[in-house]
Amino acid sequence: MRDTLRAQLWPLPTLGVTLAVVAGVGLPRVDKRIQHDMPSWLRDYLFSGNPDAARSVLEAIAGSLVTVTALTFSLTVLTLQLASSQFSPRLLRTFTADRYVRTTLALFLATFTYALTVLRTVHTGEDGQSGFVPQASVTVAFLLTLASMLALVLFLSHLAREIRVETLMSSVHSAADRTTQRLLPEDEDRPYGNGAAGDHGGAPPETPANALTLTVGASGFLTSVDEEALLKAAVEADAVLLIDRYPGSSLIAGTPMGAAWPRTGEPFASKTRARLVKAAAEAVITGAERTDLQDIAFGLRQLTDIAAKALSPGVNDPTTAVHALSHSSALLCDLARRDLGPHLLLDDDQQVRVVLRRQNLEDLLDLAVAQPLRYGAAEPAVLARIAMLLRELAWSSASSRQPPVVAALTRLRSTIDAQDFHPAERLRLTELTQLVEQALAGQWTHSPFP
Template identity: 85%
Template sequence: MRDTLRAQLWPLPTLGVTLAIAAGVGMPRMDKRIRDDMPPLLRDYLFSGNADAARSVLAAIAGSLVTVTALTFSLTVLTLQLASSQFSPRLLRTFTADRYFQTTLALFLATFTYALTVLRTVHTGEDGQTEFVPQASVTLAFLLTLASVLALVVFLSHLAREIRVETMMSSVHSAADRTIHRLLPGEPEETGEPEKGEEGERREEADRARQNRAAKDRRGAPPEPPPNTLTLTVGASGFLTSVDEEALLKAAVAADAVLLIDRGPGSSLIIGTPMGAAWPRDGEPFAPETRARLVEAVAEAVITGSERTDLQDIAFGLRQLTDIAAKALSPGVNDPTTAVHALSHSSALLCDLAQRDLGPHLLFDDDQQVRVVLRRPTLEDLLDLAVDQPLRYGAAEPAVLTRIAMLLREVAWSCAPGQQPPVIAALTRLRSTVEAQNLHPTERLRLTELTQLVEQALAGRWTHSPMP
């Protein structure tokens, strides 16, 4: 729920409007109470006009903020359309979760609502009413207007920066990096004394990494399902966004079973189709009521949504970067430089992932027995995701082929010997693609040399280019 709300435009503006209504009702009441006891020095800085002037100011503020809010919303929609059509529809979530957009809209709507709410409390003295001008309330409306003007300037500057493709790719890279470090903690490098605010997080990450390695040493290979297992089916169609690990473990212990979920986050699930299996630890068949409870509990623990998110999806960032590269290589765009930069970001993520445990995620009970096996993407899956489409769509572009070769070299240097087969398979595909293209002899020679450098990196050697 928190992740869903974070990617919506309405929660923060709604909160701003609610607070504005409360302030618009409370501030005039406070004005009435302190009107006679207000210090003269403070009164000099407050609004000093009559009721008609206060009404004019508040009406001007409300009218102008409606126009500015409409402009801001229009620019936001245009930005979303640009990101969707020119780069990738998967980038819309990054924009809608941007706090600058949400905060700016919240401030504009709050100022508009506050001005209207205060306007109703201003009395001109007609129709037998006592003239009342909430000086502090009108002054606060003026200050909110100044803040809105500054926010508009910041918003336009932020928008101009956000629509740049380099900024988009950096945002995707940062979000993917946070997801990787949250789901696949690794031993932090000793880089001197950590900063005070980071020390607790680094120690916690190191503890999780040690626990993961200890668990991996205990478990060996994940348990294989026996021939006759209980098929677990999908409860709702959509993209697998997250798995409630605690609920799965609790259900497995209650049924004295072992669960296997062989669909990872980001997979497209169809209701009623298999997504895993369950089998009893003692070999005895499940009782009918146990079987029903287990199937229902697993279906509720596997959460689906209408779109992919980075909540538990390690591959989502690579999917976004690959989309950008594929779109840049389309005939209508023809921007190989953007594709090369996207591959650079993908290479950085792959090099990090290659140094982490990408095997199945195992959940243990209190007796340290495996109860749940969750699928995670392998290095082969991730490498295919990052390389296959750019290699296909950029097969005739030497710059793209060169960057793919460099990516394989960098990943080959970073991965352990046991993870080299996917790199070797990708290198074979790259060589086949190069041989099938009608390239200039100089370009073909350069690519051949780069593929040889990939082989050297697989062997643990890195040849440096001579200085010019």
């Protein structure tokens, strides 16, 4: 729920409007109580106009804030459209989750609502009531207006910075880093450089041939897995559960997503089978779009989208693709130093009860490299950056995790051989592929200064 609300524009503005209504009703009542007992030094700083002046000020504030709010919404929508068409539709969450955008909208709407609410308490005396001007309340409206104007200037500056592709990629990189640190424990025994280290967590149990098939409950992208619910269901049924689909996968209702089998070897009772299938379907949560809640590959997916879009004929921006590959390389090198094996959930007796599949290094490397390699096959700069990515990843990976790098290097060489490059470009690319081989062997050659 927190993740859903974080990616929506409406919760914070709604809260702002609610607080503005409460303040607009409450502050004038406080004004009425303290108006005659207010110290003279404080009265000098408050609004001192008559009821007509107070109405004019509040009406001007309300009218101007409607215009400013409409402008802000328009700029936000245009930015979302630009990000979707120019970079990737999967970047929209980055904008809608931006706290600065939501806070600015909340301030504008709160100021407008507050001004209207206070306006109803101003009495000119012509309606049979005694004249009343909520001095403190009008002053607060004036201060909120000043804050809104300052926020507008800062919002425009923020927006101009946020729509830059470098800022977008940095935001994606930071979000992916947070997801990785939250979900994957770092291998403390894994040194930087080409050392030997293996995955932790033990080997998952083998799935028997007669295991109970677990099916998907609702179609959509797998956004998260309720580990507590799965473990509880497995313990109650004295079973072992395997979920072989990982967050980010596209699931179709009714199709298999895993298996369950009794730990003792005795067949499940019919009621137990039904409970297990239902509990697993409810614990595997799907949504209309991918999120970074438990999806370690979502950041790589966004960066690859940016690179692929930059390499399209309509954009033709290989420099952006190269920068996106640099961010992907940093994420991959970090992931290579972490435990990417299946996630095992243990019961109180330290027995494996639930096995959750994760994307391995081969899947992640293919996600980061396959499309840029295909769409950038004719661009030497892109191929050179892919070679550097493989070199950096080879250096950061344990020897047991290097086969995917070797396979990607073979694919890169085939792509280079198939292109009609200038001899100097081909020589440079060949040298880079040789440097990848050296990194795989634990060597890093430093280029001499000219």
